[in-house]
């Protein structure tokens with residue numbers, strides 16, 4: 001289904017620094033106009049909350065599942081998107097959207113999560129007019145389903161959809177070229193990556209897709225994952241190419257590492273998968289449903 005905020009064609013005018021500054025005459029402080037930012041001079045630009053190039057950005061955290069949710073909004077039009085919301089924190093997210101005076105357009109997921117129920121379904125109820133969005137390849141139900149190469153737009157901003165399968169078949173990464181950032185879901189984690197032992201996981205596919213679709217981005221792009229279990233918030237392409245203990249290995253070594261992770265299954269996998277196949281609207285456990293009332 002073609003929606004107004006999803007650009008199906010790859011031919012589209014994209015705001016650039018020169019077009020933006022010629023309109024506003026305003027360069028945000030600490031934002032580098034040069035395309036590449038040398039490490040050690042400017043350092044990492046990653047921050048949990050900022051407003052830059054007319055974009056509002058918040059990194060939100062769920063302590064229980066260690067999930068990051070991202071709020072991105074266009075300062076001028078107030079159009080906003082939420083990436084990977086968590087059901088238990090949907091009210092927090094809806095309240096923030098309201099307090100900032102935003103118009104929530106999409107509640108989007110990078111994939112069908114196995115460890116928590118997405119907040120998409122509840123947010124659709126809490127913020128009327130918002131629509132759920134996920135990849136076609138996820139085989140999940142949603143208002144809007146996107147394919148690789150398509151663009152999700154909000155205000156003057158856009159996110160390019162890239163296919164990054166391996167953790168699940170339908171995993172996608174959202175790339176915001178104008179901010180030089182990417183939201184990698186569980187495909188790439190900081191100094192790690194998503195597990196590949198269920199949900200059509202494939203270590204070979206993950207290795208190939210992360211290298212071709214994420215680590216091929218320019219070195220200074222900031223990568224925001226869907227989880228971190230050690231308290232880190234963001235990384236860069238450059239760092240992961242240098243320090244990722246799994247993805248810097250050969251493909252054979254990577255496959256071997258992934259086959260021997262020895263991780264326990266996520267505690268909520270049995271409730272999360274069926275619920276997330278309908279973007280969080282199905283079979284909520286009774287106690288959770290009561291709690292959310």
Ligand SMILES: N[C@@H](CCC(=O)N[C@@H](CSS)C(=O)NCC(=O)O)C(=O)O
Pocket residue numbers: 065113114115186192193194195196227263264265266267268
């Ligand atoms: N203990 C947690 C689940 C932890 C886990 O398996 N995380 C996943 C992403 S959520 S499906 C993963 O891919 N981890 C990779 C890794 O190296 O940690 C729970 O019970 O929910």
